Amino acid sequence: MSIDHNAVREAFLSMGLYGDPENGLIRRFGVLLYIAPVDYWVARELDFISKMGASARKLSENVLIDAAHWCAYGTFGGIMASAEWAAMIAPHIQTVHDKLSGLVAVTNCLGWGHISDFQLDEQNQTLELTVEHSYYVGYWLDKYGKSERPICYMWTGVAAGYMDLLFGNKVHEFAAEEVECAAVTGGTRCRFRAERLKKKFAL
């Protein structure tokens, strides 16, 4: 049995992603959601890198990836433990691939861009993720033109977080990198690769 992404999308939209009339909060999937402009998030991350200075650029980027990794692990872990997941997606899961497909179906409803392909090698425990229209890219290209390096830190953390949830026992058993970024190529496609972490303290 496979995950029907269109059915997940229909169900997701029918949940009504707006603030509760009483407390104003959007409680869905076992987590609190809110809606914020992409420019705010991207500018915030780029300001952080800038303020840390050129000599700390790699460290700053890894900090952002790590923050997203933790966030993905917590948020998608919450999503998989939610009543909505149990009702909509869990009955259709038979394999690890199905579970990832369910995560992708939900992720593609979040406004972050579109995961157009994912290749999961269960034996070697590797993941290749293709994202079209990553939310970082339009902002970067409009503001700076082409980048010299990949800049989609959140997606990199998400790729690793998925794998920790699918194959690990805790966060940081996997790591990911962005191997192709549309901010570099000027196109729309970014690609990410995740694998089991080989060394400790790889920040």
Ligand SMILES: [Zn+2]
């Ligand atoms: Zn990218």
